[in-house]
Amino acid sequence: MGPTKIKQKRSTSTTNEYLDSITTPSKPDNSCLISPNGKAKDSTSLDNVGDAQVSDESEFEIEDLLSSSDEFVYDEDGIDDDAQVMLSHPIEEKEQKHQKEGNMPDLDYTVMTMQDIFENMLRRVDHLQPIFNIPREDILLLMQHYDWNEERLLENWTEKMDELLVEIGVTQDTGSTPHVSVATNETTPQGKTTESSKRGVKFRENFTCLICCEEKNTETFSLECGHEFCIDCYRHYIEDKLHSGNIITCMNCSLALKNYDIDNVMGHESSKKLMASSIKSFIQSHNKNYKWCPYADCGCIIHLRDTSTLAEYTRLHYSPFVKCNNDHRFCFSCGFEVHAPADCNVTNAWIKKARKESENLNWVVSHTKECPKCGANIEKDGGCNHMKCFGCKYEFCWICDGEWAPHGKDYYQCVMYNNEDNPKKSRDANLAKYMKKYTFYYRIFNEHELSAKLDWKLGQTIESKVRELQEQMDISWIEGQFLPDSIRILNESRTALKWSFPVSYYSDQSHNLTKIFVDNQSLLSKAVEDLSELLQIKDPIEIMRRKADFYNMSGFVENRKFALMECGRELLCRGICKPMD
């Protein structure tokens, strides 16, 4: 089965799913029977747009063919007249997919480390060397001075070469040509003029250093300028300046220390620190194109070559999600985790609000819950929201405190905010109502965040689980990969689900599309819970027996996630979801 066919399958089911979500929320299981090959469908997420590009053409053709037959398949149940208007929606949806995958420019980015960037710079220095015809170390200084901006350097170089060399301290301001006074080079230590022999570390007896005023037998350092100071003062001086990223000069004039001078005085590696801080400041000052991965202790840097695409992403309420070498996914624009279906505005509004209003709420909501039946204190230690009280054996949903039994069947009720909850309350209760609405959404958001963390922990152990399967069940490593795949899908989907709640919070509750969105949330919630429960299975034999379930379930979850994300984007594009404070 070639890639096109897999794509075809994906497109079909995506369109179907979307229709399902609008028309038949009561029978979500119809399309979850996806063959094990469906596993290859993980290119649905937005930031994989680039990967999917190759087979764009074929996908569109297939979709064009399919859409005509699929679009108007719907059930009447539960859909009022307004919803009929919404049914034309998949057509728009399809057009937008065209825009996304056809006209939507790809994010053209590379993942780099500081070392990569520095090596790039060194290559550029090598490039410039024949043009400048001065030692590489000197070009490095020039580049450092010009904040690694080659163009500006070249421009100024042709205009006022000698002035420039004096300005950055490569040559002294004596009118001598650069080639005479920068003669000192590591590789050619012999045959120096008296001037250049001043440069370097020497040993002196009874030397009085003008910086510390101590008289002692000591090593000293000086450049061609002859400003000689003791090595201790120089070390102290250089150490203080290594983090600035700027060129380090003689303590008494503007002559520059080159990297080998610094290493000479300080010991090896030190100039690397200086180069690193210089590159850091380069990244800082080019933060439109370069972004640090926001995850703790991750040194990756994303380099986006063409930022003009970002505006288009914003306009269509997509977010420019990128992935670093350590598989950390984040939004290039706002630096948050992947937050689809919410866009950056919704995310920022939500985060701000959460900071403002939920510090107390946060703790209360996330740490404590009593069994709704017997009142025993319960702490949640697994990802699934299907709870069973150890004391009274009552089974309930962690999110809504309701009995579990109705959740498991067809309709996941507890993600719907019931607006008609308190009709008797008067106008002055508006604030309380508003807080209640917020608390409701915040709580769900928080629960999913917590669950996501637990799922993530589960994911950390998954490799050992796969190994267990290999050893006990005698299956190949590659065959066992359905487990990590499922975990990844679970994590991604739970994140999407989590960020869908800010979207519904800011959406016009009375609008039909919001209702459809909430239906989509219900379906994804249920699917995610099912998958999470499936992943709780520990027995290897049971896991292998239910392997097809893993495939079906994660495929289904993936489709639901995509449908939810597209629906959320639609809410944003149409202005039904408006983040405000």
Add this chain to the structure above:
Amino acid sequence: MASLPKRIIKETERLVTDPVPGITAEPHDDNLRYFQVTIEGPAGSPYEEGLFQLELYLPDDYPMEAPKVRFLTKIYHPNIDRLGRICLDILKTNWSPALQIRTVLLSVQALLASPNPNDPLANDVAEDWIKNEQGAKQTAREWTQRYAKK
């Protein structure tokens, strides 16, 4: 307190034996890193005839770190703000350990002789200085008379 570095002792000695004309700097009895400074207004400047009090403190890391200098006398100058803080490159980015207390104080004196309203610290004063230099200088003279009279 740790013993005073030789560098500070030497500089202090030299400030006494070989004083800079128009400038005095005496360390405080309790803290030899803290100096009481006076600077005479340079001749030909609006600050002529004035005697300005300053404080100067040598931080622990001196001479790797610049001394901290502040005017105690009120002064109308575009590079000195209401709190007496001074905008001078060698006190910040262009500090070098080879500079000394005396060179710093000389630079402050030079700053009085040639204000630089294009790189201001006290914005209102600088604006006044650019728009109406004669008026601004007159105000500076009045302030010198009022606050810095010898």
